[in-house]
Amino acid sequence: MNPIPFGKTPEAPQPAPPAPPAARPCRVSVIIKALNEERRIEATVESALRAVAGVGGEVILADSYSSDRTVELASAYPIRIVQLANPEERCCGAGPQLGYQHSRGEFVYILDGDMQMREGFLEQALAFLDVHADVAGVGGRVVEQNTESLEYMARGERASPHLQPGPVDRLDGGGLYRRSAIEAAGYFSDRNLHSYEEFDLAIRLRALGWRLWRLPVDAANHWGHDAPPYRLLVRRWRTRYICGLGELVRAAVGQPRLPLALQGLRELRLYLAVLGWWAVLASTPLWPLPASLRLALFCAIASAPVLLMTWRKRSATKALYAVVSWCFNAAGLLRGLLRPQRPAREAIASRVLKEPAQEAIP
Numbered sequence: 001m002n003p004i005p006f007g008k009t010p011e012a013p014q015p016a017p018p019a020p021p022a023a024r025p026c027r028v029s030v031i032i033k034a035l036n037e038e039r040r041i042e043a044t045v046e047s048a049l050r051a052v053a054g055v056g057g058e059v060i061l062a063d064s065y066s067s068d069r070t071v072e073l074a075s076a077y078p079i080r081i082v083q084l085a086n087p088e089e090r091c092c093g094a095g096p097q098l099g100y101q102h103s104r105g106e107f108v109y110i111l112d113g114d115m116q117m118r119e120g121f122l123e124q125a126l127a128f129l130d131v132h133a134d135v136a137g138v139g140g141r142v143v144e145q146n147t148e149s150l151e152y153m154a155r156g157e158r159a160s161p162h163l164q165p166g167p168v169d170r171l172d173g174g175g176l177y178r179r180s181a182i183e184a185a186g187y188f189s190d191r192n193l194h195s196y197e198e199f200d201l202a203i204r205l206r207a208l209g210w211r212l213w214r215l216p217v218d219a220a221n222h223w224g225h226d227a228p229p230y231r232l233l234v235r236r237w238r239t240r241y242i243c244g245l246g247e248l249v250r251a252a253v254g255q256p257r258l259p260l261a262l263q264g265l266r267e268l269r270l271y272l273a274v275l276g277w278w279a280v281l282a283s284t285p286l287w288p289l290p291a292s293l294r295l296a297l298f299c300a301i302a303s304a305p306v307l308l309m310t311w312r313k314r315s316a317t318k319a320l321y322a323v324v325s326w327c328f329n330a331a332g333l334l335r336g337l338l339r340p341q342r343p344a345r346e347a348i349a350s351r352v353l354k355e356p357a358q359e360a361i362p
Contacts, residue, residue, distance in 0.1 A: 028057035028122060028176070029105030033095030034113030035064040038073055040223060045077045047116040047220075051109075055122050058356070062099030064090040070113070071353060078356040085349035091240065093193035093200070098348050100188035108188065109176045110198075114223045115142075121219045125176040128215060136181035136210035137202075140219025142173035165216035169264050170202035174220060177201075181210050190251060191348055192341040195244025200251070203260040229321055233328045242328055245271070246336020251344065267329070274330035277305065 030048040034041060041061075048059045059079040063071055065087035074081055082102045084094065096110050107126065111117060118140075125138040142163075162168040175198075182188050185204040189197040202212055227235060236242040245268060252258040262268065284298045305326075309319035 025056070026058055026105045027055050028052055028107045028109060028126070029099075029103035030057065030059045030109045030111055030117070031096055031099030031103060032059065032061045032111045032113055033064070033092075033099060034061060034066060034070050034074075035090060035095075036066045036068045036070060037113030038066075038069040040114050040116075041070050042073050042076075043116055044111065044113055045074055045079060047118075048111060049077065049079070050119055051117040051122050054119075055126060057105055058103070060099045060103055062095045062102075063353075064095055064098075075354055079354070080352070080356055081354040082350050082352050085351055089191070089348065091191070091194040092244065093189045093197040094191045094348055096189040096197060097187060097191050098350055100182070101348060101350065102352065106179055107176050108179055108182065110174045110188075111220065112174070112222070115174065115220045117220050118143075118218045121215075121217060122176065124215060124217055125219075128213065129176070129178065132211075132213070134209070134211055135213050136205045137171050137175045137177040137212050139168070139171035139173065139175035139212075139214045140217045141214075143218055143221045144224065145221055146224045163214070165214050168212050168214045169206065169260075170199045171212055171214065172198050173222065174198075175212070181205055181208075184208055184210075187345050190248075190344045191346070192251065192339075192344060193244050193247050194240040194336070195242070196248045197244070199261075199264065200248050203252070203257040203264065206260055207255075207257040230324070233325060237328060237332065240332075240335070240339075242332030243336035243339060244332075245329070246333040247339060247341065248336075249333075250337050250339070251341060268333070270326065271330040271333045274326045275334070277301070278330070 030052055032041075032044055032048060034044075037044070045059060045061070052059060059077070061071070061074045061079055061081045063074075063081060063083040065084050071081060071083070080102060082098060084090065084098060099110075100108060107129070109117075109122065121140050125140070128138050129135055160172075162170050162172060177188075182201075185201065185208060188201065190200050193200055205212065233242075245265065249261060249265075249268070252261040281298060281301055284294050284301070287294055287297070289297070305323050306316075306319050309322050310316050313319050313322070
């Protein structure tokens with residue numbers, strides 16, 4: 001023990017520095033995935049802020065390196081903004097996972113940058129999850145606003161079972177998920193997927209015994225792309241969106257979720273049939289028949305799907321678009337199956353562009 005020098009008085013003990021304020025408990029994290037959504041991003045962010053105001057939570061914009069004013073416009077709001085560090089990693093699976101890496105909510109809701117949340121859905125979804133402990137995620141009705149596009153007209157005509165209220169095998173269009181279930185499944189979305197990221201999450205959860213549910217209430221409005229249908233197909237090929245099915249199947253091979261994937265992907269059988277159709281057409285020049293007969297058979301086989309769809313849809317325009325879309329998707333299936341993949345659990349390189357102001361706890 002050091003003696004106190006003569007003539008000096010002992011110094012009073014200094015108070016410990018104040019501890020930083022603890023973060024408020026966060027009930028819901030709304031993750032908005034966006035790429036060049038300046039047209040609607042303000043309305044999207046405002047709808048998300050209104051939705052979390054009643055339940056407690058945060059809003060996170062996960063930006064895939066937008067080149068327009070998306071980030072600038074969103075920066076005016078009290079939200080967290082994170083961005084991919086590498087624009088080459090853009091894909092539908094990277095956006096949700098990027099936002100999830102920076103979220104802290106007990107529950108997580110995924111929202112596209114061209115969607116607007118409907119008030120009251122989060123309250124009903126949380127109440128449902130509180131009562132049903134075996135349900136990992138809850139969705140609602142997605143109200144399509146772009147009803148004149150051939151793409152969205154075709155979706156409406158399909159009346160997919162997973163869009164109906166009740167137990168479902170996926171939550172396309174967004175949903176509210178338990179963080180504990182996501183952690184058990186390993187990650188929120190597969191960074192390799194250029195589409196089908198919500199179906200991939202669903203089969204990973206279901207393989208662990210979790211259930212998914214869709215409530216008979218409106219959850220969000222969706223505008224979607226208003227590009228002409230054939231231009232939209234070309235865009236999806238260019239952005240690799242159309243490769244998602246093949247990427248999902250490749251990722252599921254050898255995993256317990258593979259049977260669930262094959263069972264739920266009815267379109268996979270369709271696109272495999274298209275590949276078979278192509279193989280038959282390619283083989284016709286080798287058939288041991290007169291050239292005129294081979295040509296006639298080639299034309300008949302080539303036109304058969306269009307004629308069949310014209311009869312089913314009562315519209316040559318819709319029929320032609322359906323067959324062309326099948327061909328694009330069949331080619332995308334092959335492209336996705338052959339594409340190398342990175343480990344899905346690997347963290348996505350990112351940067352934080354904005355943090356919301358921290359509120360002190362009273």
